[in-house]
Amino acid sequence: MSQPTNETTPQNQIILTGDRPTGPLHLGHFVGSLRNRVAYQHEYKQFIMLADAQALTDNMDDITKVHRNVVEVALDYLAVGIDPTISTILIQSQIPELAELTFYYLNLVTVARLERNPTVKAEIVQRGFERDIPAGFLTYPASQAADITAFKAAIVPVGDDQIPMIEQTNEIVRKFNRIANREILVEAKAVVPEVGRLPGIDGRAKMSKSLGNTINLGASADEIRAAVKMVYTDPLHLRVDDPGHLEGNVAFIYLDAFDPDKEKLAEMKAHYVRGGLGDSVVKKRLEAVLQELLAPIRARREEYAQDKGQVLQMLKEGTAKAREVAARTTDEVRAALGLTYF
Amino acid sequence: MSQPTNETTPQNQIILTGDRPTGPLHLGHFVGSLRNRVAYQHEYKQFIMLADAQALTDNMDDITKVHRNVVEVALDYLAVGIDPTISTILIQSQIPELAELTFYYLNLVTVARLERNPTVKAEIVQRGFERDIPAGFLTYPASQAADITAFKAAIVPVGDDQIPMIEQTNEIVRKFNRIANREILVEAKAVVPEVGRLPGIDGRAKMSKSLGNTINLGASADEIRAAVKMVYTDPLHLRVDDPGHLEGNVAFIYLDAFDPDKEKLAEMKAHYVRGGLGDSVVKKRLEAVLQELLAPIRARREEYAQDKGQVLQMLKEGTAKAREVAARTTDEVRAALGLTYF
Numbered sequence: 001m002s003q004p005t006n007e008t009t010p011q012n013q014i015i016l017t018g019d020r021p022t023g024p025l026h027l028g029h030f031v032g033s034l035r036n037r038v039a040y041q042h043e044y045k046q047f048i049m050l051a052d053a054q055a056l057t058d059n060m061d062d063i064t065k066v067h068r069n070v071v072e073v074a075l076d077y078l079a080v081g082i083d084p085t086i087s088t089i090l091i092q093s094q095i096p097e098l099a100e101l102t103f104y105y106l107n108l109v110t111v112a113r114l115e116r117n118p119t120v121k122a123e124i125v126q127r128g129f130e131r132d133i134p135a136g137f138l139t140y141p142a143s144q145a146a147d148i149t150a151f152k153a154a155i156v157p158v159g160d161d162q163i164p165m166i167e168q169t170n171e172i173v174r175k176f177n178r179i180a181n182r183e184i185l186v187e188a189k190a191v192v193p194e195v196g197r198l199p200g201i202d203g204r205a206k207m208s209k210s211l212g213n214t215i216n217l218g219a220s221a222d223e224i225r226a227a228v229k230m231v232y233t234d235p236l237h238l239r240v241d242d243p244g245h246l247e248g249n250v251a252f253i254y255l256d257a258f259d260p261d262k263e264k265l266a267e268m269k270a271h272y273v274r275g276g277l278g279d280s281v282v283k284k285r286l287e288a289v290l291q292e293l294l295a296p297i298r299a300r301r302e303e304y305a306q307d308k309g310q311v312l313q314m315l316k317e318g319t320a321k322a323r324e325v326a327a328r329t330t331d332e333v334r335a336a337l338g339l340t341y342f
Numbered sequence: 343m344s345q346p347t348n349e350t351t352p353q354n355q356i357i358l359t360g361d362r363p364t365g366p367l368h369l370g371h372f373v374g375s376l377r378n379r380v381a382y383q384h385e386y387k388q389f390i391m392l393a394d395a396q397a398l399t400d401n402m403d404d405i406t407k408v409h410r411n412v413v414e415v416a417l418d419y420l421a422v423g424i425d426p427t428i429s430t431i432l433i434q435s436q437i438p439e440l441a442e443l444t445f446y447y448l449n450l451v452t453v454a455r456l457e458r459n460p461t462v463k464a465e466i467v468q469r470g471f472e473r474d475i476p477a478g479f480l481t482y483p484a485s486q487a488a489d490i491t492a493f494k495a496a497i498v499p500v501g502d503d504q505i506p507m508i509e510q511t512n513e514i515v516r517k518f519n520r521i522a523n524r525e526i527l528v529e530a531k532a533v534v535p536e537v538g539r540l541p542g543i544d545g546r547a548k549m550s551k552s553l554g555n556t557i558n559l560g561a562s563a564d565e566i567r568a569a570v571k572m573v574y575t576d577p578l579h580l581r582v583d584d585p586g587h588l589e590g591n592v593a594f595i596y597l598d599a600f601d602p603d604k605e606k607l608a609e610m611k612a613h614y615v616r617g618g619l620g621d622s623v624v625k626k627r628l629e630a631v632l633q634e635l636l637a638p639i640r641a642r643r644e645e646y647a648q649d650k651g652q653v654l655q656m657l658k659e660g661t662a663k664a665r666e667v668a669a670r671t672t673d674e675v676r677a678a679l680g681l682t683y684f
Contacts, residue, residue, distance in 0.1 A: 070683065093676065096438050106476065139448060142477060312684065
């Protein structure tokens with residue numbers, strides 16, 4: 001067996017990220033992934049996947065939603081500073097090789113193993129599937145393995161709840177390489193970003209469009225203002241003079257995440273805790289920070305949105321480039337399985 | 343909703359047949375399907391699939407077997423008189439659209455429904471998978487639905503044990519057309535050929551290479567002779583004068599299937615039943631019949647086998663032609679799911 005080449009420079013290492021295009025991206029995505037991707041694109045070869053085919057798994061009842069949001073999410077990418085000349089942005093469904101790899105990988109994983117996958121288990125409960133799980137949902141780890149391995153991604157940033165998915169990908173990689181008797185596929189490393197999940201404006205643990213507690217990246221100034229007004233703070237902080245609490249206080253969690261003036265923020269926190277600082281002052285600061293953060297993003301988003309044809313052209317080029325890579329891998333996989341004839 | 347056009351002439355109706363290329367074809371295939379296909383090709387538009395990707399589902403431990411047998415089975419097709427200028431012979435793995443359709447159809451069927459499929463259930467027991475079913479095996483009805491619908495096959499000849507597979511395909515067709523809100527996919531009709539299963543030479547119900555009880559289509563004269571010697575007859579027919587039994591008597595079952603002289607056969611049967619006709623006489627007749635049946639098939643097989651490059655070229659052309667049809671269907675499916683962007 002040939003030695004895998006681990007001596008690649010980081011610049012040659014491939015990183016795969018992506019989103020299910022089911023709605024506009026929000027501050028939670030910005031903190032948890034988008035901000036990192038803007039940095040990653042200078043450090044790695046970055047592929048960013050718009051996982052539209054994957055999104056259909058549980059959106060067969062609303063297929064236009066997925067189609068519509070592909071361009072919307074691409075606009076979010078461009079708006080936050082992802083540069084399509086150095087990152088490759090691709091649309092999953094337009095690369096049939098990903099379905100082909102999924103098809104082969106389904107032979108490398110048992111039903112029992114899929115059912116034991118903790119991420120799949122949790123999501124089955126969360127989505128309320130019970131016994132009526134679409135087969136495409138149970139087999140989704142094989143599809144994710146196809147996405148990761150098609151580009152030979154060595155690094156995959158994920159939330160900690162997704163680590164079992166990467167483990168399952170690597171099991172498939174090892175099993176396939178054993179059958180092929182050479183190192184064709186590459187094992188991926190799950191990287192969990194330092195900054196975790198941003199809570200929703202209502203204080204719930206997760207900012208999520210289905211919970212209606214988001215601030216979208218394309219939010220207007222008025223929408224930001226209205227959202228900040230609703231931000232959950234300290235329910236025990238009834239009068240200005242009362243001592244306030246920081247734990248679970250979304251206003252301060254957001255300020256921690258976004259306020260560039262850490263010194264002033266530390267002073268505000270101390271003042272709030274000893275009493276005498278009203279929520280309205282905190283929220284005024286939060287609004288200023290968010291308006292400043294989101295104004296240029298919104299402006300760029302609006303600019304790009306004026307020429308959606310150009311955005312589609314960018315997606316077409318990125319997808320074509322990504323498809324070449326995926327097709328090369330798929331050729332190798334097919335050949336290793338003895339499925340080359342002509 | 344538009345009316346499906348049922349007023350097509352039979353000549354325009356599409357029929358899909360095929361085999362898993364895991365070994366040479368034998369008399370069981372000849373009786374159960376090949377003979378019919380030679381007739382079908384004049385009555386319908388016939389697609390014949392070499393299901394190599396499907397065969398991998400439970401042959402991941404012996405992938406060269408599948409590769410090797412693709413050409414062997416194609417030789418069997420040509421040898422029995424399937425004419426590639428009127429039948430379209432295709433290699434499944436070389437049409438990635440089939441994997442793509444499978445991927446989408448997985449969203450249209452639940453795990454519970456797949457687990458209830460009687461054909462899948464029976465084959466899980468037969469292959470001894472128990473809990474460790476490869477996911478590709480459980481989801482195989484979605485793959486079969488892809489194969490059938492890609493070519494818009496209206497007729498699928500199957501053994502009676504495969505009828506639930508066609509039912510499941512039609513469920514997927516109806517579900518998809520409902521989502522698409524138009525009749526894109528075509529429901530298929532399962533046709534069970536009159537002549538059913540041929541028993542093995544050892545008297546077991548099924549002729550099957552894994553049971554080692556076959557007579558292959560390419561068998562040499564010596565192999566045919568040796569096989570006929572082993573053919574199971576009537577274990578109670580110990581002396582020539584004993585009355586013989588026809589039930590379960592493989593020699594007579596084969597004569598029923600292949601002897602063109604029905605009158606003489608009827609006489610032989612009567613003689614055998616009343617006693618006085620030895621097995622050696624019956625087997626001599628059987629050998630003559632089989633030698634006559636298989637000699638021209640073997641000769642044609644050997645002729646084609648001399649130029650495997652030409653066989654591959656035929657497969658390449660058939661596959662390209664079939665791929666065009668599958669690609670058109672897949673375009674329609676993708677468009678109906680909102681997965682068309684450029």
